[in-house]
Amino acid sequence: MAVLGGEKEKELRIHESLDELGTDLTDYIAELSEISVKERGVFALALSGGSLISLMGKLCEAPYNKTVDWGKWYIFWADERVVAKNHADSNYKLAKDGLFSKLWPQEAYILKSAVLERIRKTLRAAKAVKLLGLPIVSSHVHSINDSVSAEEAASEYEFAIRQLVKSRVISVSDISDCPKFDLILLGMGSNGDVASLFPNHLVLDEKNEWVTFITDSPKSPPERITFTLPVINSASNVAVVVTGDSKADAVHLAIDDIGPDCPSVPARLVQPTKGKLVWFLDKPAASKLDGFQFSE
Numbered sequence: 001m002a003v004l005g006g007e008k009e010k011e012l013r014i015h016e017s018l019d020e021l022g023t024d025l026t027d028y029i030a031e032l033s034e035i036s037v038k039e040r041g042v043f044a045l046a047l048s049g050g051s052l053i054s055l056m057g058k059l060c061e062a063p064y065n066k067t068v069d070w071g072k073w074y075i076f077w078a079d080e081r082v083v084a085k086n087h088a089d090s091n092y093k094l095a096k097d098g099l100f101s102k103l104w105p106q107e108a109y110i111l112k113s114a115v116l117e118r119i120r121k122t123l124r125a126a127k128a129v130k131l132l133g134l135p136i137v138s139s140h141v142h143s144i145n146d147s148v149s150a151e152e153a154a155s156e157y158e159f160a161i162r163q164l165v166k167s168r169v170i171s172v173s174d175i176s177d178c179p180k181f182d183l184i185l186l187g188m189g190s191n192g193d194v195a196s197l198f199p200n201h202l203v204l205d206e207k208n209e210w211v212t213f214i215t216d217s218p219k220s221p222p223e224r225i226t227f228t229l230p231v232i233n234s235a236s237n238v239a240v241v242v243t244g245d246s247k248a249d250a251v252h253l254a255i256d257d258i259g260p261d262c263p264s265v266p267a268r269l270v271q272p273t274k275g276k277l278v279w280f281l282d283k284p285a286a287s288k289l290d291g292f293q294f295s296e
């Protein structure tokens with residue numbers, strides 16, 4: 001792995017292979033989960049869809065499936081397509097099939113909190129809680145309401161997040177009233193889109209809402225909800241995970257010092273105010289970065 005940049009708040013991790021990237025990404029997530037659970041008792045994580053999910057696959061393998069404190073995870077989506085939860089386009093379904101269901105293979109991977117708490121109490125007494133690799137709690141998985149319009153789904157999702165900020169399951173930013181997620185994981189499309197923030201779209205300017213909606217996504221499906229930039233930039237940690245040479249131009253536009261004549265891309269606007277930003281790239285995605293050839 002090559003680490004470029006070295007600025008305190010932005011790190012580029014460029015990997016030789018997808019396997020190496022997946023291992024590093026998994027270590028990174030597991031480490032942030034451990035820190036957050038130690039400091040706050042919970043880990044509030046926002047996922048995206050797309051290729052990101054398969055790159056997180058090692059979380060379902062040893063040792064992470066046993067050592068990560070899954071019961072303390074609260075899961076959200078930085079963006080979601082407004083389709084039924086069992087639709088092939090659903091980001092929730094992607095994560096459920098690609099991650100959650102593999103953590104607890106007997107289809108019973110999502111337990112009711114009360115049951116989980118009883119198991120915890122018993123195990124705590126046996127000091128074996130960490131060894132069992134407890135599953136994710138169903139009430140901690142915050143997916144959108146898929147039976148209402150995009151506008152309603154966005155506003156309900158923001159309301160749910162507001163309640164969890166009040167109870168401090170999600171921290172609050174100390175410089176705005178925004179939620180401060182422990183980690184937001186983003187992918188990036190070949191146009192430089194992150195979450196469902198697309199180039200030249202009005203929602204890039206949204207300053208008041210935490211979660212907004214679009215009905216004209218240039219990528220199918222057209223109806224989506226998305227975290228806004230103020231929420232993304234209030235997180236403690238943001239990782240942008242990008243692979244493949246079809247994304248190399250967008251990576252260059254998002255990261256390098258480009259002149260005023262170059263088009264800006266939404267990913268360039270991901271700049272956590274106080275948090276840390278890490279880019280996970282494979283070599284093809286990094287291949288058009290200035291100075292890339294000198295780092296090899």
Ligand SMILES: O=C1O[C@H](COP(=O)(O)O)[C@@H](O)[C@H](O)[C@H]1O
Nearest residue numbers: 048049050051052187188189195
């Ligand atoms: O539509 C979306 O695409 C982006 C990028 O996906 P990828 O497969 O090109 O990595 C994803 O981050 C976003 O969550 C999703 O809704």
